[in-house]
Structure formats: C-alpha cells, structure tokens
Amino acid sequence: MALTGVLRPGFTQIRVMDMPAAIEHYTKRIGLHQVTEGADGRVYLKSADEFDHHSIVLRRADQAGVDITAFKVRQDSDLDTFAGRVADYGYAVDHVAAGDQPGLGRRIGFRIASGHRIELYAKADQSDPKPAQHNPDVWQIEPHGMRARRFDHSLLYGPKIEENLDFFVKVLDFECAERVDMPDGLLAIWLTAGMKAHDIAFVNHPEPDKLHHVAFELENWNDVGHAADVLTRYDISVDIGPTRHGITRGQTIYFFDPSGNRNEVFAGGYTYYPDLPTRTWDETQVGKGIFYYERAMNAAFLSVVS
Amino acid sequence: MSENAALSSIGGKDGYTAPQRFTITVEDCGTASCLSGERALVALERAQGFGRLKNLPRKLPVGCRRGGCGICRVRVLHGDYRKDAMSRAHISESDEAAGLVLACSIYPLSDILLRFETPIRVNDVVTSTATI
Numbered sequence: 337m338a339l340t341g342v343l344r345p346g347f348t349q350i351r352v353m354d355m356p357a358a359i360e361h362y363t364k365r366i367g368l369h370q371v372t373e374g375a376d377g378r379v380y381l382k383s384a385d386e387f388d389h390h391s392i393v394l395r396r397a398d399q400a401g402v403d404i405t406a407f408k409v410r411q412d413s414d415l416d417t418f419a420g421r422v423a424d425y426g427y428a429v430d431h432v433a434a435g436d437q438p439g440l441g442r443r444i445g446f447r448i449a450s451g452h453r454i455e456l457y458a459k460a461d462q463s464d465p466k467p468a469q470h471n472p473d474v475w476q477i478e479p480h481g482m483r484a485r486r487f488d489h490s491l492l493y494g495p496k497i498e499e500n501l502d503f504f505v506k507v508l509d510f511e512c513a514e515r516v517d518m519p520d521g522l523l524a525i526w527l528t529a530g531m532k533a534h535d536i537a538f539v540n541h542p543e544p545d546k547l548h549h550v551a552f553e554l555e556n557w558n559d560v561g562h563a564a565d566v567l568t569r570y571d572i573s574v575d576i577g578p579t580r581h582g583i584t585r586g587q588t589i590y591f592f593d594p595s596g597n598r599n600e601v602f603a604g605g606y607t608y609y610p611d612l613p614t615r616t617w618d619e620t621q622v623g624k625g626i627f628y629y630e631r632a633m634n635a636a637f638l639s640v641v642s
Numbered sequence: 643m644s645e646n647a648a649l650s651s652i653g654g655k656d657g658y659t660a661p662q663r664f665t666i667t668v669e670d671c672g673t674a675s676c677l678s679g680e681r682a683l684v685a686l687e688r689a690q691g692f693g694r695l696k697n698l699p700r701k702l703p704v705g706c707r708r709g710g711c712g713i714c715r716v717r718v719l720h721g722d723y724r725k726d727a728m729s730r731a732h733i734s735e736s737d738e739a740a741g742l743v744l745a746c747s748i749y750p751l752s753d754i755l756l757r758f759e760t761p762i763r764v765n766d767v768v769t770s771t772a773t774i
Contacts, residue, residue, distance in 0.1 A: 353709065353710075353727040353728075353729065354726075354727060398727070398729070398730040399710075399729040399730045399731040399732075400706075400709075400710035400711075400729050400731075401710075401729075401731070573706060573707035573708055575706075592706040592707060592708050592710070593708070594708055595708060595709065595710050595727075595729075596705070596706030596707075596708035596709050596710015596711050596729065597706075597710055598706065635701065636704070636705055636713075639705070639713065640705035640706060640711045640713055641711060642706065642710040642711055642729070642731075
C-alpha cells in the first residue's frame, strides 16, 4: 500500500445553534446516523457506509462555524513524527487524550496560518451501522435521505493561504491538485492527501477561521438530483445547484444547515495521482472553475461563510 | 400570477385557516407581503422577484437564510416579530436589544418597518454597518 502518513479526512466538529434541528438535518435529510451523544452534549454522527466511529461532531454553541478539521493518519507513530515536523515548522502542537471523543484514540492539534484548528489521529474504533466485511452487500441498512456515503472534505476561508499551501505540502505531505491565481494573488487551493481531487480546500479571505462548507459524497448524479428533491420537499435553504464544478469536476449542490453552515453533497470528481501536475485557473475562467454551467460565481460564493 | 395570488395559493388548503398577512416596509425601497410564520427575508426575496422592491439600490443580501452568515442584517424601526437564534458572531446581545437582527431569522407578528444595515469589512474586521 503506497498511502502513508495522512490518509484522508477523518472528522469535522461543527458548531450549531439548535441541536435538535441539526440532528434532524444531518440524520434524516443528509442521511447520516447518530452514533452517540457525549456527556458534554456533543453529538457524534456517521454514514452507514463508513467503518470508523464517527465523522461529524456537532457542538451546541451561540454561533455557527467549524471547531476542528481532523485527518486520520496510518499509524500511531505517525502522530509523533508529525508532531515533530509541525513544531519544527513553528506551530505550537497540543495533545488531546484518547477518549475526549468516544471511539477515538489520542490526537495532536495545531492552528494553521488561516486560523483553523487541524488535528491528526491514528486510531478509531468501528461503530454500527457500518459496511459488512465478509461477502458484503452494497449496504446493510437501506440508505435514506440524501444517501450520503461519507464526510468527504471541507472548504475553509481565511488569510495567508500561501502559508497553508506551503505547510500542507512540506509538513503534512499533501499535494496541490488545483489552484486559482488572480492578478492580486493566490485566491484558492485544493489539496489532497490521497487519490481524491481534494481532501481540504482553502479560499483567501480576510477573516480567519471561517467555514465555507462541509461536503458529503453521493454515489452518482442521480443521487444529486434526489438530494435536490429532498431540499425542496423539506424547504432547506439552497445556495446553488444542482450544477458542476470545473475545479475537481464534482457534480454538486450547496445548501445550508439549520444554523447557516453551508453543506455540499456531490458526486464524481477525477482521480488524482501524486505525479500529476497542479491544474491552474486564472481570473478569465475562474467562474467556470467554480460553477461550470453558470460560468460565473454567485454573489454568495466569496461572501457567505460561517 | 400576482404576488397576492401566489400568497393565496400558499394558504388555501382544505380545512385550513389562511395565515395572517403583514406588510414589511423596507425604508425608502418598497413593501413586501409576509404571512405569519414566514421568515421576513423569504417574503422580501419573493417581493423582489415580483418587482416590488424597485428602489433597493442593489440586490437583496441573501446568504444562508438560517441565522449563521450575518449578511441580511437589518434594523427593525417599528413593529413586532418573533425570532430564531442568530449567530453571536454577527448579532451581539446589545445589537439584539437595539432591534438589530438578521432578516432571515425574524417572523413578523405585525406590519414592520426595517432598514438594511449590511456589515462592512474595514481592515479585515467588521467595524461598522452601511445602510443600503
């Protein structure tokens, strides 16, 4: 197996203002399952197509946004290696003991230049529901809602994304699959730890530590259409779509959870290999890059974050 | 179809009492009809679609419609409403006490008069508001 070090996005912890409404949205509408609720009130969710304990953590707060974006690494010793490399880069590293979140081992955490907290961890228990391991059916529990298969990536907004790019490539061994360069500088980067077109993305933005969206993967374009039906049936606030991104080629819808955090459900996207070049976009075609069919960004893309 | 016809079709279910209808006036910009239980911003979006906010100097500021992003910040100058939770990153307790709210998160209980006060970013920090 060639994948080592950081494997993939593991979980994200997001802030919600109305917990019952958030649970209903993420379970009944997006199609996740509630695994458990912690003693401190945090709620842990997963897709039935994920093995690991949880991939979404909801924390009740008086403002929306993101607390943590966490990646899973291959083995426990990777945590010590990365802790050293992150500290050598000049970022303070802290340690979160096993059990802070149910089902997870120890984590290391640090704040990057854009203001976001990133964590790494190596160990996760499995939880139900999960895919079968032996003679597996395509699903054990019939998919519901939008039939999300996994938490896939986040797009985060903040300043100094040139430093984020340098850090993710040099310290966490990510590759830059795509980037947008405007006449006044770097606007956006799509970074991958594996073979997806992106595992995390950043857009340059004056305010630090902002969330643009948390994305869930769907099986195909038909499921994107079905997700659009769910959005209208339940009067969920839609941003744009169904449409497609030129960047990553994902077929997509953007919408908002009951606290105003943007979600994406998407299907498709190309396969990335580490020997592939970085695909680049400039100001003449960036509209097509963001929304391929509209060929223009909507007003909300650069201004609406939580 | 007129805006009033559109609204009637919302309320006209069998055995169902049509909701109350209130008028939202956006200071110097126009008016919108809003049904009880409807988000003010949703009523304003519909009115804009029917061309009833002609004097709005630019497009209605619509973001998440769920109280999180802060784009649709308004000052309620007159009238009663109930409200959902709004992100404290955008509406402080003192803002809220002064009638500064997010249009997406209030539900009129009477005719209301409001003015948009969209956040402006100065030196990377939200420091003041502009009236549109």
